[in-house]
Amino acid sequence: MDPALRAAATGMMAQQTRTQVIANNLANVNTPGFKRSRAQFEDLLYQTVQGTQVLGTSDAFTNPAIQVGRGTRLAAVQRMHMQGAIDQTGRNLDVAIEGDGFFQVQMNNGDVAYTRDGSFGISDQGLLVTSSGQGLMPPIRIPDDVSEITISATGIVSVRRGNDVEPSEVGRIELARFVNPSGMLALGQNLYAPTAASGIPSIGFPSEEGMGRLQQGSLEASNVEIVQEMVEMITAMRAYEINSKAIKTSDEMGQIANNLTR
Amino acid sequence: MTSAAASLAMLERRQQVLANNLANVNTAGFKRELVFAQLVGDAVSSTNTRVDLTEGTLSESSNPLDLAIEGEGFFVVNTANGERHVRGGSFRIDPEGRIVDHSGNPLMGEAGDVTIPPKGIGSITIDGTGLLSADGRQLGRLRVERIAAGASPQHEGGVRFLPDVSREAVPPSERRIKQGFIEESNVNPMDAMTSMLQVLHRFGAAQKTISTLDAVRGIAVNDLGKSV
Numbered sequence: 001m002d003p004a005l006r007a008a009a010t011g012m013m014a015q016q017t018r019t020q021v022i023a024n025n026l027a028n029v030n031t032p033g034f035k036r037s038r039a040q041f042e043d044l045l046y047q048t049v050q051g052t053q054v055l056g057t058s059d060a061f062t063n064p065a066i067q068v069g070r071g072t073r074l075a076a077v078q079r080m081h082m083q084g085a086i087d088q089t090g091r092n093l094d095v096a097i098e099g100d101g102f103f104q105v106q107m108n109n110g111d112v113a114y115t116r117d118g119s120f121g122i123s124d125q126g127l128l129v130t131s132s133g134q135g136l137m138p139p140i141r142i143p144d145d146v147s148e149i150t151i152s153a154t155g156i157v158s159v160r161r162g163n164d165v166e167p168s169e170v171g172r173i174e175l176a177r178f179v180n181p182s183g184m185l186a187l188g189q190n191l192y193a194p195t196a197a198s199g200i201p202s203i204g205f206p207s208e209e210g211m212g213r214l215q216q217g218s219l220e221a222s223n224v225e226i227v228q229e230m231v232e233m234i235t236a237m238r239a240y241e242i243n244s245k246a247i248k249t250s251d252e253m254g255q256i257a258n259n260l261t262r
Numbered sequence: 263m264t265s266a267a268a269s270l271a272m273l274e275r276r277q278q279v280l281a282n283n284l285a286n287v288n289t290a291g292f293k294r295e296l297v298f299a300q301l302v303g304d305a306v307s308s309t310n311t312r313v314d315l316t317e318g319t320l321s322e323s324s325n326p327l328d329l330a331i332e333g334e335g336f337f338v339v340n341t342a343n344g345e346r347h348v349r350g351g352s353f354r355i356d357p358e359g360r361i362v363d364h365s366g367n368p369l370m371g372e373a374g375d376v377t378i379p380p381k382g383i384g385s386i387t388i389d390g391t392g393l394l395s396a397d398g399r400q401l402g403r404l405r406v407e408r409i410a411a412g413a414s415p416q417h418e419g420g421v422r423f424l425p426d427v428s429r430e431a432v433p434p435s436e437r438r439i440k441q442g443f444i445e446e447s448n449v450n451p452m453d454a455m456t457s458m459l460q461v462l463h464r465f466g467a468a469q470k471t472i473s474t475l476d477a478v479r480g481i482a483v484n485d486l487g488k489s490v
Contacts, residue, residue, distance in 0.1 A: 003278045003281075004274075004277045004278040004280075004281035005281070007278065007281040007282045007284075007285045008281040008284060008285055010285050011281075011284055011285030011286070011287070014285065014288070015288070018288065038323075038352075040290060040351075040352055040364065041286070041288060041289040041290075042289055042364060042419070042420045042421045043282070043285075043286050043289055043292055043417065043419050043420065043421055044419050045418075045419040046416075046417045046418065046419055048416070049275075064310065064311070064312055064313075064413075064414035064416070065311075065416050066310060066311045067295065067311050067416060067417050068275065068278050068279055068282065068295075068311070069279070069282030069283075069285075069286070069295065069417060069419075070282065071281070071282055071285040071286075072285040072286045072288075072289050075364040075365075075420070076352075076364050078352060078354070080323075080325055082324060082325070179355055179357065179359055179378070180354060180355040180356065180357070182354055183354070183355075183357075196357055197356065197357060198357070199357045199359075210397070235288065236288070238451065239284075239287045239288055239451070242284055242287065242451045242454070242455060243281075243284050243285060243287075245455065245458070246277075246280065246281045246284045246285075246458060249277065249458045249459070249461070249462050250277055250281060252462055253273070253274065253277060253461070253462060253465050256465055256466050256469045257270065257465075257469065259469060259473075260469055260472055260473065
């Protein structure tokens with residue numbers, strides 16, 4: 001009875017992990033630039049109790065192998081880098097990426113990290129920074145006598161200073177894209193780090209060579225859909241329940257077997 | 263009494279298989295196992311398992327590398343132990359640009375591995391016949407194979423199957439590949455639940471048979487020939 005108990009237990013653990021992933025998705029339903037994750041499972045190795053049997057002559061039937069599976073395991077938690085909805089905010093330092101690419105920011109330890117969250121601010125030194133204070137790479141300095149900031153779809157940041165009529169360019173935002181964005185490591189604070197699985201970044205300007213377009217005054221909303229997550233949560237809960245029933249049944253069978261000797 | 267004991271063993275095996283099916287109720291591309299009892303002489307002695315290849319529900323995921331096949335057929339992945347069949351699933355791109363499964367086994371195209379150029383990640387399309395293109399450029403056609411109608415492939419774990427000897431390529435015109443869809447597990451929880459209850463009750467009944475037979479023998483041994 002033990003294998004049945006264990007198989008059912010792996011099923012319960014799988015559903016528990018899945019619920020954790022769903023809970024994190026739901027917690028980030030309002031996080032700009034957040035990408036939902038999905039837990040994926042695969043079956044474990046099979047015990048072949050008896051190999052394929054060929055019974056008698058060629059026109060006789062063949063018995064398939066007898067196999068007993070040993071349960072399930074977590075194969076991957078895959079992040080889904082699908083475009084989130086573009087939310088109009090009207091704030092001139094909110095920038096959404098429509099399409100592929102990440103903003104490059106410098107972390108406190110000097111490493112470059114990548115983010116889709118474009119809710120920028122201006123630091124005390126006049127640099128464009130993310131909402132948690134990491135500076136945009138390459139750095140863009142906004143002069144302090146600015147009356148208007150414009151960020152174009154191709155990433156050109158231009159400002160109008162003082163009483164100027166003509167805007168002047170102060171920098172250009174560059175984006176980075178990866179062969180496999182799902183392979184990046186999530187660092188928290190909406191930041192991602194490249195890994196061997198994601199490949200090395202290719203850098204370019206927005207709207208060029210397949211990079212996304214920038215949209216000023218908008219933010220990319222989280223791509224979590226509440227209804228979808230709720231449905232997933234219900235199925236996870238029911239699957240957890242039914243696996244617990246399998247454990248109970250296996251246990252009762254063990255009890256019955258124990259009653260063979262009086 | 264042997265036949266009752268054999269039936270206990272068979273039911274135990276069936277419960278193990280049911281537990282495995284239930285554990286994989288959310289494993290994409292999983293195919294449930296069926297257990298058959300076989301009558302040998304007058305006792306239920308051997309059990310056969312068979313993979314039930316019934317199609318699971320296709321659910322839309324809109325991830326471009328989630329692939330499913332409507333109807334029969336398997337994709338081919340190249341593992342360290344040789345080619346394996348998979349019903350589809352969630353593929354990803356490895357650093358070399360190949361399309362691989364969870365375990366990193368590359369998906370096979372008609373001309374070997376399929377490699378996506380680094381710039382082409384934005385728009386990968388795979389049409390119903392398995393023709394793969396990135397940014398409008400055709401990169402090759404995926405291999406799709408089928409096995410004979412009555413054949414039962416062997417599970418290998420990791421939702422892969424050992425290809426049956428009857429494998430043959432499916433001509434492009436007969437393929438129905440769905441991009442952005444995932445085939446869910448074909449385990450029906452309701453069905454598995456009722457089977458499990460059935461197993462439990464039969465197990466109890468077989469055990470009762472054994473105890474009754476034991477009691478009868480006990481009477482025969484101890485009470486018969488006792489001086490009155």
